[in-house]
Amino acid sequence: MYRSLFPRDLFAELDRLQRDMSGAFDYSPAIRGLGRGGYPALNVGSTSTGVEVFAFAPGIDPATLDIQLDRGVLTIAGERGAAAPAASDEKATLHINERFAGRFRRVVSMPDDIDPASVTAEFRDGVVRVAAQRKAAAQPRRIEVQ
């Protein structure tokens, strides 16, 4: 069993706890993993007519965002720069550094019945909203009684 070299590192301990717990409950996650705690955080919701994916990606330039839908797999990739300290001030000190910086890539499996041509994406307040409609054949229909 893996043990952290630095037992006082709370986050390493929590990671270990999570692994121990998933082992204890014989939990079998999806092949692409749980993917929690990554950047950007994802919320996925669905209705009978469509699917919406919210990617919480603050501080990125929407033009550099790469969103692709390939055979039912939605990929959101991009890069976020670090909050650079003022380069002119060599006395600048980074006291807290929790925000994500670097390249990111997250993948979501979309339902089979979505129409790839209907996918739209918009960026507002640091959240990417990807909306996809279900195919017309998969939409619920009310059948008239003759």
Add this chain to the structure above:
Amino acid sequence: MNTLTRTQDNNPATRPEAALLPPVDVIEDSTGITLYADLPGVPRDKLALRIEGDQLTIEGEIALAVTPGMESTHAEVTLPRYRRAFTLSKELDAGKVSAELAQGVLRVRIPKADHAQPRRIEVRVA
């Protein structure tokens, strides 16, 4: 018995609602402190930045354009608000705090008070 815990607000009616802890970067240079906080989904009118005494509180509500009737199938952002508080030190000038919100990132600049600005003391040859 324990007066320390007694001073905390344990009344469920007035206790603040559960909130997410936004990640921050804090950078100090010779003239002040810059704080960056990730608050994705918070529009400008739902963001509250308060200074009470020496405490700086950041609070924001997430407002997403969710289609009515949407059922959540996977959620990593599980609460609709963020909150985080910091204690400012004495040499910071709480009256001159400036803040801007862009693309879900809040940038707060807290300058140091004039008396705390670094000064170079000239040494004169006697």
